[in-house]
Amino acid sequence: MHSSFLEKYGPWAVITGASSGIGVEFAHQIAEKGLNVVLVARRKQLLESVATTIAAKYKVQTRIIESDLSKDGFHHDILDTIKDIDVGLLVNNAGMNCEGQFYRGSLERNVQMLQLNTRAPFILAYEFGKQFISKGKGGIIFTSSISAFSAHPYLSHYAATKAYILSLAESMNFEFKDKNVDVLALCPGMTKSEMTRGLKDGPMLMDAPPVVKAALDNIGKQAYVVPGFINKTQVFINTRILNRNGAKNLTGSMLKKMLPSANKKKKDSK
Ligand SMILES: NC(=O)c1ccc[n+]([C@@H]2O[C@H](COP(=O)([O-])OP(=O)(O)OC[C@H]3O[C@@H](n4cnc5c(N)ncnc54)[C@H](OP(=O)(O)O)[C@@H]3O)[C@@H](O)[C@H]2O)c1
Incomplete structure (x- = not known):
């Protein structure tokens, strides 16, 4: 299993957002399969x-x-730093969120999120995808979210960035299939990381290892994967039982109750 993963996606992987959370776990599990890793993020000491x-x-x-x-x-x-090595796997994982009432986050923070969550993974997928297609092998993993499957009032802009990623990954999966390049969107629900620090532990909060394992086990088999039974159930309800309007209303009512930032005043804005 490891040697075929290494043959298909090695010898090097590039992982963004590898200084904490899900990205660190990607780096460990990919290195465990024998690939060399390039770790990308802002915090040099952590990297x-x-x-x-x-x-x-x-x-x-x-x-x-x-x-x-x-x-x-x-x-x-x-691209300059990796030009002398053979990269076969790109993990577009770095991301941030803005939650709460629509005007709670500043315009600057929202634009930063838009650039980080959509523009950056698109540019990297565009550049690496070209190289993988010309080699006739490779893989791209995008970290999307279960919030990508329906509208998410109070997580409105974040969920929209993740919907962009899911749609992009699914379409690339189809187009790249006959070029032997695998594309997968990983769609986690709440997962232990810096992003969810402070949230109460419980069955809805998954550990990063099984989340990442789901991605590495499913690349080359599916266009997207939702890790965990509770997350799968939530996506099933939002996509197969409810229509889009019903899913939006249910999600909005739940998040209004769950997120303190859905109710607090603008002065709490970060
Ligand atoms: N945790 C969850 O519940 C959950 C659920 C669904 C999807 N996700 C997605 O999972 C991915 C990983 O997040 P996480 O949960 O592991 O959170 P995290 O622990 O906060 O990790 C975020 C990573 O992104 C990097 N990053 C943030 N801003 C960056 C920037 N401007 N430039 C370069 N790197 C930047 C961070 O590194 P630096 O700060 O060092 O730059 C860090 O390595 C994200 O795309 C997130 O949207 C998370």
């Missing part, structure tokens, strides 16, 4: 520490790239 641990534990090579993916031209540094 260095992840790289050191991975190199010692799995005996693979590592590189780090300190990059703010929400900035114009970010990809030039990345």
Whole structure:
């Protein structure tokens, strides 16, 4: 299993958002399969520490790239740093969220999220996809979200960025299939990471390892994967039992109750 993964997607993988949460777990599980990893994020010290641990534990090579993916031209540094290595897997995982009432987050924060969650993964998929197609092999994983499957009042803009990613990944999956390039959207529900720090533990909050495993087990088999029974059930209700209007109303009422930021005043804005 490991050797076929390595043959198909190795020898190097590029993982964005690899300084914390789901991205660190991607780096571990991919390195465990024998691939060398390029770790991308803004916090250099964290990247260095992840790289050191991975190199010692799995005996693979590592590189780090300190990059703010929400900035114009970010990809030039990345493409420059990897031009002497053979990358076969791109994990477009970095992301941030803005939750709460529509005007609660500043315009700047919302635009930063739009650039990070949509523009950056598109640019990297465009650039790496071209290389993979010309080699006749490779894989691209996008981290989307279960919020991609229906409208999410109080997570409106975040969910819209994740819907963009899911749609892009599914279409690329179809177009790239006969070119031997696999594309997958990973659609997690609530997962332990910095993004969900402070949330109460419980059955709805998954650990990162099974979330990432679902992606690595399903690339090349499906266009998207929803990890976990509770998340699968939620997507089933929102897409197969309710219509779009019903899903929007149910989700909006639930999030209004669950999210303090759906009710607080603008002065709490971060
Ligand atoms: N946790 C959940 O419940 C959940 C559910 C569904 C989907 N997701 C998605 O999962 C992905 C990973 O998030 P996570 O849950 O693991 O959260 P996290 O622990 O906050 O990780 C986010 C990662 O993205 C990086 N990042 C943030 N802003 C960046 C920027 N401007 N440029 C470069 N890198 C940046 C962060 O690194 P630096 O700060 O060092 O740059 C970090 O490595 C995201 O796309 C998120 O939307 C998460």
